[in-house]
Amino acid sequence: MAGPLEGVRVLDLTRVLAGPYGTLILADLGAEVIKIEPPEGDGTRGSGSTSLGDTPEYYKHKGESGYFMSVNRNKKGIVLDLKIESAQKVFLDLAKTADVIFENFRPGVMKRLNVDYEVVKRVNPGIIYLSLSGFGADGPLWNYPAFDLSVQAMGGGMSITGEPDRPPCRAGIPIGDLAGGMFASHAILAALYSRQRTGRGQWIDMSLLDGQISLLTYMAGYYFVSGIVPQPIGSGHQTAVPYGAFKTKDYYIVIPATNDTFFLNLCKAFGKEEKANEPGFRSQAERTANREAVNAFVEENTRLKTNDEWMEIFGRLNIPTAPVLTVDKALSNEQVKWRGMVVEMEHSLGGTVRFPNTPFTRMEGIDAARYSCPPLLGQHTDLVLRDILGYGEEQIRKLREEGAVK
Numbered sequence: 001m002a003g004p005l006e007g008v009r010v011l012d013l014t015r016v017l018a019g020p021y022g023t024l025i026l027a028d029l030g031a032e033v034i035k036i037e038p039p040e041g042d043g044t045r046g047s048g049s050t051s052l053g054d055t056p057e058y059y060k061h062k063g064e065s066g067y068f069m070s071v072n073r074n075k076k077g078i079v080l081d082l083k084i085e086s087a088q089k090v091f092l093d094l095a096k097t098a099d100v101i102f103e104n105f106r107p108g109v110m111k112r113l114n115v116d117y118e119v120v121k122r123v124n125p126g127i128i129y130l131s132l133s134g135f136g137a138d139g140p141l142w143n144y145p146a147f148d149l150s151v152q153a154m155g156g157g158m159s160i161t162g163e164p165d166r167p168p169c170r171a172g173i174p175i176g177d178l179a180g181g182m183f184a185s186h187a188i189l190a191a192l193y194s195r196q197r198t199g200r201g202q203w204i205d206m207s208l209l210d211g212q213i214s215l216l217t218y219m220a221g222y223y224f225v226s227g228i229v230p231q232p233i234g235s236g237h238q239t240a241v242p243y244g245a246f247k248t249k250d251y252y253i254v255i256p257a258t259n260d261t262f263f264l265n266l267c268k269a270f271g272k273e274e275k276a277n278e279p280g281f282r283s284q285a286e287r288t289a290n291r292e293a294v295n296a297f298v299e300e301n302t303r304l305k306t307n308d309e310w311m312e313i314f315g316r317l318n319i320p321t322a323p324v325l326t327v328d329k330a331l332s333n334e335q336v337k338w339r340g341m342v343v344e345m346e347h348s349l350g351g352t353v354r355f356p357n358t359p360f361t362r363m364e365g366i367d368a369a370r371y372s373c374p375p376l377l378g379q380h381t382d383l384v385l386r387d388i389l390g391y392g393e394e395q396i397r398k399l400r401e402e403g404a405v406k
Contacts, residue, residue: 004030013036022188027075103130107143131205135208136205159232253307272301345372
């Protein structure tokens with residue numbers, strides 16, 4: 001069965017993480033994504049420590065880093081040097097055939113390269129052209145450089161992440177970039193649906209900072225309603241106690257006891273049912289006001305058994321809980337494997353690579369067995385020029401000699 005986005009062609013002018021993750025979502029959903037890289041390639045092709053452990057040679061030395069490969073599967077890869085006029089012409093020829101263009105350069109770069117929305121819409125009025133930048137294309141910070149850490153800091157979330165009286169802490173996953181990519185893919189899907197009804201394309205200006213502000217949700221709600229600025233609380237919760245990570249005999253377990261019934265059952269699990277009727281423990285309001293004592297009571301008990309032992313006991317009493325899993329254990333979790341959330345792909349240079357899936361495994365037309373490994377640098381340049389644009393060998397040879405393609 002065809003993927004839900006079969007027939008949608010995306011020109012992917014993104015690099016690093018936010019944009020490539022957004023186009024990965026579209027690619028996994030079945031869109032034809034053509035990743036356009038400069039001659040030197042996406043900067044993340046060599047990112048990260050790829051020499052740890054028994055790593056295949058291609059993975060270490062061929063520009064196929066774990067960082068790059070994690071967000072660039074299911075894409076065709078071509079090289080265009082858009083600083084060269086003939087490469088700009090190739091891009092516009094591709095744009096005529098495309099449904100979507102997705103770029104995440106700093107505002108103004110596409111205009112300097114003569115491939116911005118105003119230019120593209122003249123050759124393809126129905127194009128959906130999305131620009132994703134740190135702070136958007138207007139406002140006082142429009143041209144300010146941004147990284148994931150920057151937008152986590154400026155978006156408010158970093159100020160409430162970590163333990164009290166400790167320095168602000170970024171989220172362990174790059175939520176600034178990843179949220180930007182997810183929001184961008186949502187906007188593209190909405191724009192495709194709108195174009196189906198109206199026939200009109202559009203330019204979409206998206207900002208990583210906007211995404212972080214949106215994710216504040218109820219934290220912003222607390223502030224707007226009460227005037228109190230939220231503070232870091234570790235793995236806890238402002239209005240629910242006990243709620244957080246508690247040490248066990250072998251690691252940590254999380255317990256979100258968000259109502260009185262859950263707390264009563266927790267006390268039963270500890271063999272101390274009477275505790276639920278003591279002052280300071282009887283209601284959610286009392287427990288929130290008595291946070292330190294409640295959390296101390298919980299942890300002095302959780303320390304007595306292992307994660308697995310508590311999971312079995314809490315499961316019998318219907319207490320919501322989960323073990324804190326390290327990355328290796330999360331990826332090997334039976335539920336994760338059952339849901340197809342780790343995919344294996346044969347690399348064109350030999351060997352098998354594994355990466356996390358996107359969470360569409362139960363949609364019609366999604367088949368991880370059809371996934372393709374991320375492209376080598378320029379792997380599909382000739383194929384795209386010949387099969388999509390109909391260029392002849394002499395034309396391709398000339399472009400290569402000019403340095404326009406690779």
